[in-house]
Amino acid sequence: MRVTGLIKKFFLFLVAMIGLVMSGAAPAVVSANEINFAVIPNLPDNQVDKNHSYFDLKLDPGQSQTVSVTLKNDTDKDVVVAMTMTRATTNTAGVVQYSSTSDKDLKSKLDKSYTNDIVKAVNVPNSQTIPAHSSIQVPITIKMPNQNFKGVMAGGITFKQTNLKQKKSSGQTNIVNQYAYTVGVTLRNNTDKVSPNLKLSGVTAEQLNYRTAIVASVNNTTPSYINNVAIDGYITKRNSSKKLYKLNVNADKTNSGKQIAPNSVYDVPFFLGGDELKPGKYTLDLTMASHGDKWHFKQNFTIVSKQAEKLNKTDVDIVKISWWLIAGIVGLIILLLILAYWLWQKKRNSNNETN
Template sequence: MIEKKNSVYNILGKIGLVLVLVFSLCYCSKNIYASSSNFNVNPVTPENQIDKSLGYFNLLMNPEAEQNLTFNLNNTTSKSITVDMSFSRSTTNDNGLAIYDSAGKTKDSSLQYNIEDYVEIPKKEITISAHSQVTVTAKIKMPQGANSGVLAGGFSFKEKKSKNQESTSKGVSITNEYRYVIALVIQQDTQKVSPQLKMNEAKATQVNSRNVFTANLQNMSPTYLQDMNAKATVKNVNNPELKYSFENSDMKMAPNSNFNFAIPVSIQGNMKDQTSKALEPGEYHLTMTVYGVKNTNGTYETTVDGKAVKYEYKWEFEKEFEIAEEKAQKLNQSDPTVHYKEPINWLMIIGIALILIILLLIFLIFSRKRNKDSHQ
């Protein structure tokens, strides 16, 4: 009896060990994110800083003036680290946010002076010894003709991952997601410049494999478009009841930049067993109202989250565009939220039916002829 109990316990113990190993393997295959940054960056504010309370550079410079900008980088760990330093002009991503990462972004057609051409960084990789500080100096220049508005970009600092950080012997992937971005805004005067907003192309496309309409919005002015609030509606011209609306009241556009404002057609994010209606081909009409720069004394008023808000600027746009049947089919087929059925090609079916009928008639005629010949 005791032996049987021991054998049962042994079996249970082995099963438990297997389960522990399985769960351990599953756990070790996950990413572990660092809980804090291993370094910090402090910009040294120069004398020509317009507002010394800001945590970034906002400088008043003369035409063709050159200047050095200083950063203090501190390693807070007991090991040597390497930090990647880069600089990018300010752009607007498709979420309507001004960012400092121009990778993959074509220069806007309205951009006359690219700040990336007027900033030099000493080196891309900076090594900092344990518990020590390194001072880094970048060089900037104000172009001669940029006499109105601002040029904007940002310095980025990110720890370079070592092989040990990327993967340990136990398969644990450690990812440090911390990146310091210090903005740089330079200008020759403090005169206010008004944003100039333009709508370009409107079309049907996809974002994250979901059907959307997009309207390309372009800020053609060398100034930020703050507090941007856009309301858009797309209607099918032949079926006005088929419409899609979307609003985003928390956006900001970089100077001389553009982005694609998306109006969702399909369900966004997690589907949760829901399905989206297929995008229909045809003619569509887009209307959009955009507000910018909140001001209690502003001329234009609208409602945001149930409250009246005043703005300094307002634009109204309209655009007609067409979705071809082939385009709609392609988008619907690649959208996982759409239970898409290939449309029935009645012309092909009728054509095949006619061919079969003709063949059947020919067969019957020849059959009768053979029967007559055989009886004769």
Template structure:
């Protein structure tokens, strides 16, 4: 089952710490190329390690990046301006072009920056690539957050197959952060809301059954150093609980927070969730009853690693031993009476 789930795991190295104040090349071992940002006139904060741009409604601008091919062959790279989203492990990522329900940002970076570019860089040479920006006519508060995601699809790195037959394929990418403001004077604070609660699996706990809680950041700002405490109870008894910290949520995003059962099978029934989230001085408290159906529990358990319970076998073994003892005792008494 798990071989089908993770037959190929794509491990991508993302490097985003690129200084604009003192530009330097950044590379990933085996990627075959480096990228160097070229400082923009619209840079709002030159001390940060990404493009931090202040623009106006309807304004046009551009950012430039120098790409260096360190190999002896022409590289055909793919550069994608992607909006940031939140992974289910509670971190910000930039590797997806189409986010669907993962993002509620009013504008997507791929739309504002002209979409994906295919870039050919000759062997042992450099090329400067321009990414145009066209701001929407309607103003907004907060940030549009994302990155220019550079991928070399030709570089597959090493493929390792372990004893269980899982193959891990390495590919290399680098992400150069892009944050766009229009109003830098107004502070926009995060706002978290509680979404759906469902049964699923927790991949971070080696595919344990889990209660999946969708948490939404509805405002256009990052939620940093997020701490979450949760507990799932039934009839007043706490069954599962978590205490996690140092999570980050992208602006206008959501993720499925997993409350692991520690490999105990989920059962159908009515449960109660109590969850407290903190970020800085902000605090959100959520309490809600929810139902897990038999079908949902069965599906979650089927796709998870569940501890096998031997309790019934222990009971049967004890009963069998008692039955054998009683049988032996009965035959013993019967034999004794016959001899008398």
């Protein structure tokens, strides 16, 4: 019985060691924090739609205006809030986000038709302190471009607490989740409807969160949101009808389609899903539609060997076999079998001597 117990303990130890090697690291402890303040936009008389909870303002060319938001703190401690004016852009998920502040984004995330920069038109304080159990009024100044324009300038004001304290615990990593409010801002000279337009500006292969995708860059060349966008697209080898990678987004009355910000670039990804990217000549076929408007794009593109090799090396979806790890595991199993056989033989010989 003692020998059998030793075999069992050794086996459990071996399994534990293999599991430790496979896991690589211990999990981090994540602590979430509640939002400690509220943001209330004070909508002025020139608000286009009073039902909207964001600023949608109609102003004349060159007009200046000061609006405000109320920041409210119901906690027992002061809250320090950083404020940033951002541009509206479109991320690869087809969702409008409000985080663009860098001038570099003017080339990478926005179409060349983006001429009226909302970051320069709207000025917000860098930081404000809200005393405990109090509220304050924060002024926001607007200066419209001197030239009349159609459509909208779109962006958002982000509010983020900066005096959150991180709790430390021995031997563990703690992550403080910082949540932010965003209040949208759209500015216009008139409410005339602008006909939407999309243009395909290029197709390439790149990585998004370490996952390889063929990306079709679609530009919204108009100063208007394009809502509830349906997508039907696929990638084929050149002169082939076999669809290698497909993307289908249905849009219905529940607004399940994508949204594209004014004058922004929407990088539409076709993920390879673990396939290695192979060099060669390909064709993109992409159809997009929104509220009766439809756009169809077809473009040839080429993937070179150097580009494919580079992306394949870092694609986390590609299953990479570690032969050293497999050899190590096989070696441990063989050692276990040898040890088990030796202990069994020892027990058998001991029983024979006793008899």
